[in-house]
Amino acid sequence: MNTTLLTQSVAAQTETHQAVREASGLFSGTWLLIALPLLGAALLLLGGRRLDRTGHLVGCATVIASFVVAAVLFVAMLGEGSGERAFLIPLWEWFNAGGYEVEISLLLDQLSMAFVLLITGVGSLIHVYSIGYMEHDERRRRFFGYLNLFVAAMLLLVLASDFLVLFIGWEGVGLASYLLIGFWQHKPSAAVAAKKAFVVNRVGDMGMVLAVASMLVVFGSSSYAVVFAGTENAPVGWLNAIGLFLLLAACGKSAQFPLQSWLLDAMEGPTPVSALIHAATMVTAGVYLIVRSAAIFDLAPEARTAVVVVGAVTLLMGAIIGCAKDDIKKALAGSTMSQIGYMMLAAGLGPAGYAFAIFHLITHGFFKANLFLGAGSVMHGMNDEVDMRRFGALRAAMPVTFATFAIGYLAIIGIPPFAGFFSKDQIIEAAFAEGLVVGLCALLGAGITAFYMTRVMLMTFLGSKRWAEEAHPHESPRVMTWPLIALGALSVVGGAGLLYLGGGIVDWLEPVTGEEHHDLPVPLAVLMTSTLITVLAGAAVAWLLYGRRPVPEVAPRGNPLTVAARRDLYGDAVNEGLFMRPGQYLTRSLVYAESRGVDGTIVGAAKAVGGLSTRWRRWQTGFVRSYALTMLAGAGLVVIAMLLVRLP
């Protein structure tokens, strides 16, 4: 049976999900979204040196064109009825092996639309910014090629309509991330960080592969339509297993505990990469995966609990790590982990949280990209210095960067009316509705966020000058500040706009994720106030520690918690102790066992045969008469034997 037809007929009967229609008209052009950046990547990577001078323009143009397509599609989608906004765009049949059929087709619905706009929108801004940031890099063309490749893969990830096709995008973004983290390959640290990111992600991919394999066992297919339609009849044990496998995958891609260790090292990449891939889009793919698989998680309570636990643990871990880092990018990376922890937590709450997870994901995309680009702008002006202890008082030297960074700061710690206030508050509310412990974790996280972000702000832009002697801080060129201003504006209005404009994001996503409202144990006003108080308290503590006192240029030893946080809460130490060292020992001993044991046995057998023949060949003396004697003796023996046999 044709998968497309099957998809439609299955989707048509399931009540929880909206019907998926075969795309026609404008929507059948959805493939352009992916094709444009992919074309850009192909041109830039295969085009050779001819494109060195114009490459960045090609790179930007294709992504902006993709954004325009996305905008057109969005407007067209607004024109459709609320429950009729899902379109299937079949492209070609991928394969059919032993009854397992996969079609390459795209699914454009409200959820993927939100992601497409985020990816192409923020992606375009960061592309433009990179023109300035990478201006003096001789491999800029290649940089843009990789960025385009990333955008194409990420779009495939969110537009896929089959888990196996999603996996193509999933690995594609992983590859782009690998290439971009290691972009400055001549630095061994960058090359190591790139490899580490890929390998840790592969551990997550094990989960993905096993999840799809389980889907094959349970549903006989990996297409969304079939899988989601079948969940109601599937055994809960299997759903939990699939859910946990998907969670493992999400942990890898989104740097969640216990696979969080790669993200901090990933800051070796150029800063626009950190902004686009390791803050705004790719690392949120895990959240997308879980929200997309809502139909599975809705019926898999244990898996959902695991998601909540992972989210809560990571949100605290990331925040604590963020507090102790002196490298501005690593502090922001810890913050990214923590914020994605929030999203995971929300996604683990089920229909009550899915929409808020996506909401926070989008606002986070705005303000975190803003913060990272701001950090990049600072580095650009400070000879690529990243140590915040060498910054200070940059407010005057970089007014635009300071202003936009401050907006991002206010947004992330959740001061009304900036974007983060709305999205984080919704998650904290939902968390309290789920349970007190979860709620308190989320609340505590908000306080720590305020602390470390205030710390970053104070150490970078305020206080005294602690610059290196040769530093001459200056504002970045316009091509870099305009994207900052755009993202700053989005960080201001993005929250309220998305929450309230035209029904808001919750209504927009409702047909995909479902909706559920839980009653709060405490009045809303009390909760909001206590959240704000926690945030202000966190900021105040930071001000006491870093604003009122001069910041030492060399980091003090600090208490045990600070030391632990500086070392990423011993995540690397644990990996090293549990996997790396035993693994190295294992490979070494296996190499030894191979040469001595497996090969040794066989070579030994060959040697034994050889030794035996050396001994036996001594009988061949070359003396004819001794041979004759042997023959005679042999003949004699034969005769004797015959006589003996005949005797009785």
Place this chain on the structure above:
Amino acid sequence: MTFPWLTTLIAVPALGAVLTALVPAGRGRLAKQSALAFALLTLGVAVAVIAQFEIGGDRYQLGEQYTWIDALGIHWALGIDGIGAALVGLAAVATPIVALAMWPEADAERRDPKPFFALLLASEALILTAFLAKDLLLFYVVFEAMLIPLYFMIGMYGGPQRRYAALKFLLYNIFGGLVMLAAVIGVYVQSIDAGAPSFLLMDLMALDISANAQRWLFLGFMLAFAIKAPLWPFHTWLPDAAAEATPSNAAFLSGVADKVGTFGMIALAVPLFPVAAQDFAPVIVVLAVVSIVYGALLAIGQTDIKRLIGYVSISHFGFIVLGIFVLTGRGATGATFYMVNHGLATIALFVIAGFMIARRQSRMIADYGGIQKPAPKLAGAFLIAGLSGLALPPLATFLSEFLVIAATFEQYRAAGVIATVGIVLAALYVLWLYQRTMTGPVPEENAGTRDLGRRETMVVAPLLALILAIGVFPRTVVDVIDDGVAPTLAEVDVESPPPVVSVTDLVVEGNDH
């Protein structure tokens, strides 16, 4: 009478081998050109043959059958099925690429290059015959005969230990081959007992062999194929051969020639002895999983590039054998598809490693570093080849590896889970190799490394393009393989369990409302 396409397919490289061997000594260039021309001609014939293959047609198509030794029922019998078609395609594509890659290597050797090219074509002819033979004795004869050219190819060209490696290769394979000979005779005796002496595969597959006899015969066949493939613990000849042979020869050896082993498993051992295959499947699955993990771990521990790639092959052969012996259509299709993809990926890896070795004159990983800067194209090609080795979608290897893992998970949960560990280890050995050779600061002696030249690009580009194209549009290839796998596994009594939740039921149910 129809045109004997398959005999032509074998005759062209065989003739090429003879003509190349007749090129006067000292005219190395002419020998190379003649070998390349005949390899390309073979590719043309192979394309013509595969184009005539009809999905859903007879099991063996384009069949030819001439009596060879009447008294013993031995025939020159050829035919092509989906599995054979896929592998014929691989061999035909690989040979000209290997010939072209060997071109500069041959000049670096102090020997006359002519014998290598003649032997290459000779082994191509024998390998093609193995993929097409529909007579067990014919298969056996070429299975053993291909050791001769391969032995000389390893022993005459390559590293300082090449004689040792060649002898090891030969002894291992002859040992397996002789045990198999006993089993071949055993099968023939079974056909005599049944009253119809024959070596034709179709006749032998129709035999009703007792379970006990099947077990012994199966073991005889499997030993030979497990050595050839190679499967842990019969693998130790491969790293030596891979390290000592010239890179393009190593590519040909593990990319093409070894496929005869896995081909034998799926096309002979399983359909001839279905009961025994089922009995031994769990054991072989365990060995295959051990191969996957063991090969990967040893690859991580290597210091010699070519040895490393040799162990990577062992790990990948583990996947192939695993796919075959889960004995479901999905697994076998995945495994056969894997054979093709592994061939392409391994050839790419070996050949590019060869380019590096030709520049630096060292096989030791520690001697490299920072190559990416002076030679970005070389590094890029190496990375793509490596990524296909670690099965990154949408490169072709991904799909085959996924099908194998999914099919295994379906039948043996634990084995499926352990096999996925292979994908993590694959990332480690490939990317660590890339990191150590291509990235980091450029040492002085590597600063002048040349980038890919024209001929080198001509070798690598078609391989990588093919890997990508098959990955994005695998449908035709998978359909052809699927068509061959279905009858092959027909006798084996293993079915994929139906999905726990059948969606087709849902649809029917839904329509009732």
Place this chain on the structure above:
Amino acid sequence: MNPTSYLVLATILFTLGSGGVLLRRNALVAFMSVELMLNAANLAFVAFARMHGALDGQIVAFFVMIIAAAEVVIGLAIIVMIFRTRRSASVDDASLLKL
């Protein structure tokens, strides 16, 4: 005459011949001893043919004679060649054909 006597004679001849092969170093003498053994065997064949009244033994004797003749031709040639190259007809000197 009692045919058993022929057998005894054949045995004596064979023993003499084998003793010669084993004990003498000179290739020509050893060669002659081999001929003696062959003829002993021939005698035994003919004697048995007579005893059993069948012709088989005589036929085999003819075969042996022909083979002996052929062997003489080749053997003598080899011995002459060895003598030419080594200036010696001792069989113990020609002991190089070994592993």
